[in-house]
Amino acid sequence: MTDVMPNNENELSVVVRDAIAEALGLDTEEVVPDATVLGDLDAESIDLLDILFRIERASKVKIKMADLTEIIQGGIPDEEFASEDDVISATGLAQLKKVLPQIDTDALSGTLVADEVLTLFTVQNLTDMVAERASVVTAAA
Template identity: 60%
Template sequence: MTDTITNLLPIVQDAIADALGIDEAEVTSDATLLGDLGAESIDLLDILFRIERASGVKITVADIGALLQGGIPDEEFGDENEVVNNTGLTHLEKVLPQFDRSQLDEPLTADQVLGLFTVRNLLDLLTERAAAAHAG
């Protein structure tokens, strides 16, 4: 699996750097796509397209959303004010190794969840998908 990560890391870095017009050195594993690197929704689509073209592995924004929400219905993931509740926060801690709810200064809203997604999270998702495609 380490070989797969090594092979896929340059693909992820190149896709992000090219799509955002930034230097590849800025694309660090702990950088968030939307916050630190300044990607917007349309950029995310471009990044995923570039990754698919280079790796042959398709990842969609819906796949990222499914990872982040884990199939938990909206009303169980957050409250009526769109604030992520304990169920949602517990899930995010499981799927985003870097996420620590104790570091939150204010309640996390559903709109902010995608902003937690890092380069490493994208690489991990790609690696998982590539391994599944290779096995199947």
């Protein structure tokens, strides 16, 4: 772990992979970009908090669980993002496609519920969010 903020996406990718591997007791080779954190890698919500903490410690980039939700939802009000029975709306799916480009919105249309959104979240999605947040922090410095 380093005290200097990683300055490119490749370095941030290593930080994210290492944080996930350490938090979940995995070999870094198992933490591939298209693996889903809560599905393929068997992380639980508490593990995600640990991963975010480890990323912050290694990269000085702070991302809270609330930030993940905000980034994923893109500022769309809850009632527009999902229906009353928590099924993600067409508006919500369009937003999800922006931040989770790997998802098949046609296959998920009418079936994806809000509680399942984070299960679609991959190592690459997390790396991209950390890189985006790092660029904002660097630009502000």
